[in-house]
Amino acid sequence: MRRLLKIYMEKPELAGIAFLIVLAVVFQVQSDGVFLSAQNLQGILGLMPEMALVAIGVTLLMICGEFDLSVGSVFALTPMVMGVLLADGVPFALAFPAGLATALTVGLINGLITVRFAIPSFITTLGMLFVARSLTVVISGGFPPIIPPDAMPREVFIAFVGPGDMFRMSFIWFVGVAVAIGLLLSHTNFGNWVRATGGFLPAAQSMGIPTSRVKIACFMLCSLLAGFAGTIQVMRLGAPLPSIGEGLELQAVAAAVIGGTALTGGIGTILGGIIGAVLIRVIDNGLVLSRVDANWFKLALGSLTIFAVIVNAWLRKKARAMKVETD
Amino acid sequence: MAPIIEIRELHKWYSGVHALKGVSLDVQPNEALGLVGDNGAGKSTLINILSGTQMADGGTIRYEGRPVTFRNPRDAMDAGIETIYQYNSMVPTMSIARNMFIGREPLKASLFGVGVMDGRKMAQESMQALADVDLHLRSPDALVGELSGGQRQGVAIARAMHFKSKVMILDEPTNHLAVKETQKVIGFVQSLKDMGITAIFISHNIHHVFECCDRIVAMARGEIVLDRRADEVTMDDVLDVL
Ligand SMILES: Nc1ncnc2c1ncn2[C@@H]1O[C@H](COP(=O)(O)OP(=O)(O)OP(=O)(O)O)[C@@H](O)[C@H]1O
Ligand SMILES: [Mg+2]
Numbered sequence: 001m002r003r004l005l006k007i008y009m010e011k012p013e014l015a016g017i018a019f020l021i022v023l024a025v026v027f028q029v030q031s032d033g034v035f036l037s038a039q040n041l042q043g044i045l046g047l048m049p050e051m052a053l054v055a056i057g058v059t060l061l062m063i064c065g066e067f068d069l070s071v072g073s074v075f076a077l078t079p080m081v082m083g084v085l086l087a088d089g090v091p092f093a094l095a096f097p098a099g100l101a102t103a104l105t106v107g108l109i110n111g112l113i114t115v116r117f118a119i120p121s122f123i124t125t126l127g128m129l130f131v132a133r134s135l136t137v138v139i140s141g142g143f144p145p146i147i148p149p150d151a152m153p154r155e156v157f158i159a160f161v162g163p164g165d166m167f168r169m170s171f172i173w174f175v176g177v178a179v180a181i182g183l184l185l186s187h188t189n190f191g192n193w194v195r196a197t198g199g200f201l202p203a204a205q206s207m208g209i210p211t212s213r214v215k216i217a218c219f220m221l222c223s224l225l226a227g228f229a230g231t232i233q234v235m236r237l238g239a240p241l242p243s244i245g246e247g248l249e250l251q252a253v254a255a256a257v258i259g260g261t262a263l264t265g266g267i268g269t270i271l272g273g274i275i276g277a278v279l280i281r282v283i284d285n286g287l288v289l290s291r292v293d294a295n296w297f298k299l300a301l302g303s304l305t306i307f308a309v310i311v312n313a314w315l316r317k318k319a320r321a322m323k324v325e326t327d
Numbered sequence: 328m329a330p331i332i333e334i335r336e337l338h339k340w341y342s343g344v345h346a347l348k349g350v351s352l353d354v355q356p357n358e359a360l361g362l363v364g365d366n367g368a369g370k371s372t373l374i375n376i377l378s379g380t381q382m383a384d385g386g387t388i389r390y391e392g393r394p395v396t397f398r399n400p401r402d403a404m405d406a407g408i409e410t411i412y413q414y415n416s417m418v419p420t421m422s423i424a425r426n427m428f429i430g431r432e433p434l435k436a437s438l439f440g441v442g443v444m445d446g447r448k449m450a451q452e453s454m455q456a457l458a459d460v461d462l463h464l465r466s467p468d469a470l471v472g473e474l475s476g477g478q479r480q481g482v483a484i485a486r487a488m489h490f491k492s493k494v495m496i497l498d499e500p501t502n503h504l505a506v507k508e509t510q511k512v513i514g515f516v517q518s519l520k521d522m523g524i525t526a527i528f529i530s531h532n533i534h535h536v537f538e539c540c541d542r543i544v545a546m547a548r549g550e551i552v553l554d555r556r557a558d559e560v561t562m563d564d565v566l567d568v569l
Contacts, residue, residue, distance in 0.1 A: 189432040190441045192421075196429050199418040206380065206415045207430040208401030266420035 008315050012260040015311070016275035020282065027286030034289050038164060044285055045167055046160075046236075049174035052277040053229035054248055055255035056181050057222035059273030062256050063185065064218040065198030065265030066121040070110060071226035071252055073132035075245030078103045078227030079234035080136045080145075087145035092152055096231070103227025104220050106132055111216030121219075129249065137242045144239045158236045170232045177225065182270040194218060199266025254301060255280055258308040279304070329392060331356040331494065331525055332377070337386035339372050346372045348549040349386070354494070359516060359526040361540030361557070363533055365569050368546040370529050374496045377527075378410035379403035391493075401430065409487035410496040413503070416483040419472030423464065426471050427453040427486045456489035457482065460515060477508030484515045494525045501535055513539045533562050545569060 007014060027035040034040055054071050061068050082099035086092065110128055114121040158168050185191040196204040197211045204211050226245075234240045257263065258279055259272025283300050330353035339347040346369045354360055364370050375381040377388070379397030388395055390406060397403040403410070410416075417426050428449050434442035450467040457464055462481040464474070471479060480500045487495050497516065501509045516539040519526045530536050536543060543560055545553035545568055552568045553560070 187443050187446070188441055189434060189437075189444055192425055192429060192432055192444065195421055195425070196418045199420040200415075202412075202415040203418045204429065206378075206400055206410065206412060208379075208399055208404055209430045262420075266418065 005315065005318055012312070012315075013269055013272040013275050015315070016259055016272060016279060016308075020275065020279055023279070023282055023286060027282070027290060031286070031289035035286055038166070040285070040289065042160075042164075042166055044281055045171055048278060048281050049168070049170040050229045050233045050236075051248065051251065051255070051281060052174055052274050053177060053232075054226045054252045055259075055273045055277035056178055056270055057225035058249075058252040059256040059259065059261050059268055059270055059276075060181060060185065060194070061218045061222040062253070062261045062263070063198050063265060063268045064194045064215055065201065066114065066215055066218065067125060067253070068107075068110065068219065068222050068226075069122065069125040069249045070106060070128035070132050071222065072245040072248035073129050073136065074103050074106050074223050074226040075230035075233070075248055076240070076242055077106070077132045077136040077230075079231045079240045079244075080140055080242060082231060083145045083147050083234065083240035084139055086147045086151045099231055100224060100227055103223045106227075107220035107223030108216065110223065111219035114219070115212040115215055133242075133246075140240070140242050144241050147239060152235050154235050157232055168236075170236070173228075173232070177228075178270060178274055181221070181225075185270055190214070190217075195266055197265075251280055251301070252277075254305045257305055260308075260312050262312075263309075276308075328356060330354055331391060333389040334373075334377075335387045335389075337373070337376065337388070338384050339369075339376065339381070340384050346549050347376075347383070347386075350546075350549070350551055352544065352551060352554075354525060354527065355542075356493075356525055357520065357523055358542055359520055359528060359540045360542045360544060361536035362527060362529045362544050362546065363531070363536055363565060363569070364546035367548075368569075369549040370546055371498060373546070374410065374498055374527065374529065377403065377494075378408060378496055380410075404431075404490070404492075407491065407493035408496065409490065409492035409494070410498065411480065411483045411487065411500055413499045416486075417471045417479050420470065422468045422470055423457070423474075423482055424449045424453040424467035426482065427456065427467075427489065431490065452489065453485075456485040459488060460485045460518070475508060476504045477511040480504075480512045481515060484519075488522065488524070492524065494527065495519060496527045496529075498529045499531065500528075501530060501532065509535065516540075533565055537562060 024036065054075065058068055058071060078099040081102045082095045085095035085098055106128060110121065110125050113119070114124045156169060157173065158170050161167055161169055185194060193204065193209045193214045196209055197214045201211060230245055233244060255276030256268065256273045257276065259268065259276035261268030261272060280301060284297055287297055287300065288294060332354040334350060334352045337347050337350040350373060362370050372381065376383045379400045379402050395406065418429065433445040433448045435445050436442050453467045460481055462478065462485060464478065471482065474482065500512050504512065513535060516526055516528055528536060528540055537557060541557050543553065543555055543557050543565060544551060545565055547569055553565060
């Protein structure tokens with residue numbers, strides 16, 4: 001038990017990985033071997049990056065001590081801006097950056113309002129959830145814009161690649177982003193500031209860290225990743241629907257929490273958030289394959305979130321008690 | 328010897344409250360100055376201005392002979408003034424090594440101020456810094472949240488020493504500490520003298536101040552009401568003016 005706790009303290013994501021393996025075995029049996037078939041894995045790996053990219057941003061922001069409930073709306077707004085421009089004949093090289101710039105702007109506004117007026121980001125971004133969703137519908141004019149078939153370089157973002165076409169390009173982008181943000185958090189001074197800002201704000205301030213700028217940067221990164229993820233989904237679907245990403249914000253928070261991120265900030269890892277996102281996808285997919293009524297999905301997700309928070313809190317307490325004792 | 332800090336006619340208002348009413352104070356190099364006073368006397372306000380977390384509304388500060396204005400904590404830290412608060416100096420969810428270098432991380436390479444931290448250097452130097460203040464902890468990777476209150480203050484002091492601070496300000500570092508832990512912190516303050524560091528020690532507990540300071544300054548209602556060498560004054564004299 002002691003050794004297990006020690007491992008848990010050093011690599012808190014391992015609990016999530018262990019659970020993932022258990023689930024895979026269960027679903028494999030329940031689905032008569034379909035779950036781990038190449039075709040099903042291809043499906044999971046093709047969809048997973050879209051939600052995992054959002055989870056990465058939300059996890060980073062939560063470690064910094066803030067929330068973003070507007071990611072689902074930004075997920076829809078960003079590709080809508082791009083799509084409307086593409087439909088007007090603007091080239092992709094301009095429309096794509098314009099979409100991402102919109103996402104960055106939303107993040108900037110979220111951050112500035114939260115920091116300037118010292119209001120909880122829960123509220124700021126709840127407002128932004130409605131604002132950005134409303135803008136998405138308004139600029140679409142009610143109909144999804146018709147994007148010319150070859151206006152988007154789909155081969156760069158969503159084409160199937162790898163042995164047996166196992167992955168989509170989006171998976172490569174996701175891995176790249178995950179590694180970059182993971183290293184940013186664990187190996188750079190900026191990562192240190194993010195953890196300090198979320199871990200204990202007064203200490204970060206008294207050590208001269210520009211905490212407001214750190215928070216705003218995290219809001220912008222989070223928003224950018226949500227917008228990018230939405231853009232990938234739209235490329236996959238071929239048309240920007242104003243309703244995509246609804247409910248995604250809460251799934252992303254759930255992913256972060258399942259992966260060991262604390263709601264109070266300062267604690268968590270990018271890998272944890274990704275594992276949380278994978279778990280959610282796997283549960284969704286596995287329930288379908290096991291021919292369970294799809295309406296059970298939210299119940300499973302909700303229970304897992306609550307369970308994960310309780311287990312994490314308990315393990316942290318245990319592990320702390322153990323450390324003091326060995327001093 | 329010329330004073331290391333010369334404070335002249337410092338004023339501070341908080342919307343109606345006159346928290347500092349023209350405070351003047353010279354701090355000599357290498358002395359341990361004890362600052363005492365009742366709740367709301369203005370002690371924290373005074374040292375917040377010295378440490379750059381607040382700005383004065385009037386008056387001047389000279390540091391090592393030159394006039395200075397600290398606009399943020401970093402300005403003061405760069406000048407060599409380090410402040411240790413009761414709670415505020417450490418992030419409990421981060422490791423000792425990371426706490427030691429918050430905001431001053433050694434970088435292997437950087438672009439626009441963001442860069443890759445030199446993890447090995449951070450681990451080695453933090454253990455060395457702790458050993459220098461005679462604090463022997465198992466690992467630089469232990470979380471600060473797992474340390475006792477006294478150990479945390481030790482790490483904060485080791486950090487200040489590592490960055491060669493010339494003046495160390497300690498705002499009630501012994502609050503809520505057990506007796507043994509308090510003694511440890513007082514020991515740290517006493518050892519600063521041997522290392523040539525000027526200390527400003529703030530405490531409610533007059534016994535603690537007498538134990539480790541060679542000069543006692545008492546504040547009341549935003550003014551200095553007593554300023555004597557510790558061996559020329561008794562605890563009762565100090566208590567009388569508060
Ligand atoms: N941020 C602030 N806003 C408004 N008033 C303040 C603020 N900080 C301090 N004050 C007021 O200024 C006066 C001096 O406060 P200060 O914190 O400097 O006292 P202190 O001597 O440190 O007290 P304590 O021993 O309780 O720490 C008090 O009347 C206090 O209420
Ligand atoms: Mg005070």
